[in-house]
Amino acid sequence: MAQNPFDQLSKQYLEDFLAPIGTVQRQYEIPGEAKFVDVWFVPNSEVSQAEDLGLLGQIVQTPCLLEPYRNSPTRTEVRVSVMKLIWIQEDERRKTQLDNLAEATLPRLWILAATTSKPLLEETGGAIKANWMPGIYFLPDLFKTGIVAIDQLPETEETLWLRILGRDSTQQRAIREVLALPSTHPRRNSILRLLANWKVRIDVNQAENFSGQEALMAFSEAFLEWEQRTEAQGAERAERSLILRLLTRKIGEVPEAARSRIQALAIADLETLGEALLDFSDLTDLENWLAAHS
Known part of the structure; x- marks a missing residue:
């Protein structure tokens, strides 16, 4: 089944975000169809684990189908998505052997549209609800469907x-917001990795169709930062490994407790240890040095 880069990333992106807080199935086959x-x-x-996901966390509070669209979905695509939802709801009813499942327990459909058109929203009967932010349009309640106009x-x-x-x-500014997050942000590195992988999958022939030049530049920035961070982390791991090998040759086997403290050293202290270990004669010297630099 052929997939374009946006399909691949959107599914991987949603899976990475949602896997810690529930069960995610990509390309979920509708039973019997x-x-x-x-x-x-x-x-x-x-x-509660979804609280830091903001609006995304809000829409996945209950079982749901997520259908991302790079372009404004057509009438047919909306109809097919709603049809999938009805099939899934019917399968849930069969599993429970209940003719009338409570409305609150039925799965919802969320169409994640990068862009939409006014005629489409009017034809679907999409309307904004007072308790939801602008940009989210709900079809009549019977259909349990929302369109997120990103x-x-x-x-x-x-x-x-x-x-x-x-x-x-829209995407360009969002990527730059991710780049501006503190380096300690719990999601920043994983998103940069994902964006870097996404950019690699976009070949030159697809780039113009995939996104505007400004967004492509933002992807490039995300890729470069991820690449530099990866190289720096690799160099730091190599330096720690080298120092541990040198210590083993100099004073014998390094206890696990001391290894853990070395792994936790800042890079500047690690470089200082690399110089100091030349004067070590036994484990006591190492322990004294670690105590002085804790």
Whole structure:
């Protein structure tokens, strides 16, 4: 089954975000039908784990189908997505052997559209709800479907993880927001890795169709930072490994407790240890040095 780069990344991206808080199945096959859902998600009971996902965490509070679209979805694509939802709901009903499942337990459909058109939203009956932010349109309640117009979302921290799946300037600004996050941010490195992998998959022939030049430049920045960080981390690991080997030759086997303390040293202290170990004669010298630099 052929997939374009956006399909591949959007599914991988959603899986990376949602796997810690529930069960994610990509290309989930609808029972009895040759149809596949892009992402089928069932949350764990500990829904509080999704709090740092902002709007994305809000929409995955219950079992749901996630269907990302790079371009504005067509009438047919919306109809097919809703049809998939109905098939999934029917399968859930068969599994429980209940003719009338409670509405609250039925899966929802979220169409994640990088962009939308006014005629489409009007034809689907999409409407904004007071308790949801702008850019989210709900079809009539019967269909349990929401369309997230990513390019209409407010540019806030709460929407960042969905705006990454936008396009052109929306995506560009979202990537730059990720680059501006503190290096200690728990999601920053994993997102940079994912964006770097995404860029690698975009060949030159696809680049113009895939995104505007500004967004492509933002991808390049994310890729370069990830590459530099990876190289730096690799060099640091190599230096720690070398110092441990030198210590073993100089004073014998290094205890695990001392190894752990060496692994925790800042790079500047590590370089200082590399010079100091030349004067060590036994384990006591190492322990004294570690005590002085703790």
